[in-house]
Amino acid sequence: MSTDPVVAATRALRERGQRVTRPRLAVIEALATLDGHPSAEAVASAVATTSDAVHRATVYRTLDRLADLGVVTHVHSSHGTTSYHLADLAEPHLHARCRTCGTVVDLSADLLDDVRRKVDEANGFDLEPGHVALSGRCAACRAGDHD
Amino acid sequence: MSTDPVVAATRALRERGQRVTRPRLAVIEALATLDGHPSAEAVASAVATTSDAVHRATVYRTLDRLADLGVVTHVHSSHGTTSYHLADLAEPHLHARCRTCGTVVDLSADLLDDVRRKVDEANGFDLEPGHVALSGRCAACRAGDHD
DNA sequence: TCGCGGTCTGAGAACCATTCCTGGTTGCAG
């Protein structure tokens, strides 16, 4: 990660013939700033506190565009929410979301390699393991109360 | 599957002190009739064509209640939709949803057993593999067009 | 069989995140 993620993102935009606009920069910077796996809504409100006010709709559109370009990664989790993070910020990894507290846990990327192979052989289905968060209960919630 | 799923469902309701009402029966029968993994919306419109008209809100409530009772299983898939099916109708199994055509593929239940164990050891996270549909691309869509 | 208590339903509006539409703005190539 020697490259500034913001710089990398803007470069990726230019390379694809996309414009680098203030709203887009604001979204990218918000993603670079926010820890974890913010939802579109979280990004929107983070940007809202900035000097550049960016309209909600623009945030959604921009996140979508950036996801297309591969600049950001989006993960769907259980309750229909989608979270985003800059692709550069971390190694590829999988996600698991606690169904009780909503925390997202990062898992190692190769965890599902075997499964992916098996599913390909058995069903001809090409699994994309990072695209959806697995569900379950995190250590804290398991300890906190009983099932 | 020697037991009629509708009977099993009504019995489960009674055992929990829940009432067996016409709307609930209609929902259960719709689930027993519909193939695959219908969404709440699909169940609602299936029920709407029946002689007993059941209000949308009631369908949602009922599905929720039945899921609590363990009579139906609900699975979240990528686009925020939730699908339901009677728990009795099939062996426990996992789901994978094609991100292109939306088809839900059933996978064998033990597929993620190893992964579950690993995640438990590494993160203390208790994976519930059936609760969320994995994502990817089905055989037909892979053949149909290129990535 | 009948009545009662409490649960369940219907109806429509509220709700929330997301998407669409339109006219005005702005990046960027020339």
Next chain:
DNA sequence: CTGCAACCAGGAATGGTTCTCAGACCGCGA
């Protein structure tokens, strides 16, 4: 600098799901 096209703001529309409340009905006990 100028013009074109892509982009954005604003706000309304959308679509699925949940809420509220008064009335209906289930199931138990008499």
